[in-house]
Amino acid sequence: xxxxxxxxxxxxxxxxxxxxxxxxxxxxxxxxxxxxxxxxxxxxxxxxxxxxxxxxxxxxxxxxxxxxxxxxxxxxxxxxxxxxxxxxxxxxxxxxxxxxxx
Numbered sequence: 001x002x003x004x005x006x007x008x009x010x011x012x013x014x015x016x017x018x019x020x021x022x023x024x025x026x027x028x029x030x031x032x033x034x035x036x037x038x039x040x041x042x043x044x045x046x047x048x049x050x051x052x053x054x055x056x057x058x059x060x061x062x063x064x065x066x067x068x069x070x071x072x073x074x075x076x077x078x079x080x081x082x083x084x085x086x087x088x089x090x091x092x093x094x095x096x097x098x099x100x101x102x
Contacts, residue, residue: 006081006084007084009084010081010084010087011030013060013061013087014026014030014061014081015030017056017059017061019055019059021046021051021052021055022052022055022056022058022059022061024044024052025040025052025053025055025056025079026056026061029079029080029081033080034078034079034080035078035079035080036068036070036076036077036078036079037049037050037076037077037078038070038071038076040052040053049077050077053065053077053079056079060087060088061081061087062081062082062083062084062086062087062088063079063080063081063082064079064080064081064082065077065078065079066078066079066080
């Protein structure tokens with residue numbers, strides 16, 4: 001899905017994410033349309049690129065994973081926004097930390 005195809009409300013919701021890794025992935029996808037595990041590793045220095053994609057999903061933003069050929073010809077994962085209707089409202093705050101009393 002090309003960023004121009006995204007509804008304005010979806011883009012506003014995505015831009016409210018403040019977590020560093022998730023924000024990096026979202027900003028890259030908004031600018032380029034997708035991000036690969038190779039880009040996450042080389043450009044942004046993330047040792048475990050799927051974790052960055054999972055951070056976005058934990059923020060409630062739906063991502064679609066698909067396979068493309070990397071620079072060395074191997075099949076690698078790429079991520080793009082999935083159907084905006086799948087956005088999970090109420091989960092746009094990431095993981096919850098429980099108190100010690102709990």
